[in-house]
Amino acid sequence: MTALIDLPARVLSRGPDATMALAEELVSVLRPGDVLVLSGGIGAGKTVFAKGVARALGIGADAVTSPTFPLHNIYEGTLTLNHFDFYRLRSEQEARDLGVDELADGQALTLIEWGDRFPAVVRPPYLHVDLELGETDDERWVSVRRV
Ligand SMILES: Nc1ncnc2c1ncn2[C@@H]1O[C@H](COP(=O)(O)OP(=O)(O)OP(=O)(O)O)[C@@H](O)[C@H]1O
Numbered sequence: 001m002t003a004l005i006d007l008p009a010r011v012l013s014r015g016p017d018a019t020m021a022l023a024e025e026l027v028s029v030l031r032p033g034d035v036l037v038l039s040g041g042i043g044a045g046k047t048v049f050a051k052g053v054a055r056a057l058g059i060g061a062d063a064v065t066s067p068t069f070p071l072h073n074i075y076e077g078t079l080t081l082n083h084f085d086f087y088r089l090r091s092e093q094e095a096r097d098l099g100v101d102e103l104a105d106g107q108a109l110t111l112i113e114w115g116d117r118f119p120a121v122v123r124p125p126y127l128h129v130d131l132e133l134g135e136t137d138d139e140r141w142v143s144v145r146r147v
């Protein structure tokens with residue numbers, strides 16, 4: 001917990017449950033309106049992390065999948081969760097058209113998978129959560145920094 005509050009942090013997750021638990025810890029220090037940009041390759045664990053965020057908000061984690069169509073999912077929990085995925089977008093303009101900023105401007109939490117693809121579209125301040133593969137199939141390095 002303190003490791004995450006003292007950002008930047010780099011934590012080794014040893015499995016999907018641990019990644020979800022890390023996400024839940026992070027949510028405990030977030031405030032309404034906060035934005036999370038998630039990066040990492042295919043299968044890095046961004047959606048697993050999103051499920052942990054959802055669980056922390058009392059949203060059933062099973063409901064959460066990578067938003068493909070529509071590109072934006074909205075879940076209602078103790079806070080509203082805006083869940084975007086920039087993977088399929090072809091241009092920065094398409095990303096702008098999703099209206100991330102307007103949505104991030106309220107009482108909701110916003111989470112953007114592949115949000116690093118069009119960083120100019122996401123207005124700081126936000127938290128950048130990067131997931132990278134570790135040495136074993138179940139290991140992921142989870143880094144969190146403020147932008
Ligand atoms: N430590 C870990 N943390 C998260 N996921 C893990 C971990 N170890 C193994 N996995 C597995 O890796 C996969 C991660 O899939 P996930 O859909 O979250 O990736 P993603 O980053 O969202 O990919 P995409 O860019 O395709 O949406 C899952 O099958 C999960 O079970």
Ligand SMILES: [Mg+2]
Nearest residue numbers: 046047066113
């Ligand atoms: Mg995903």
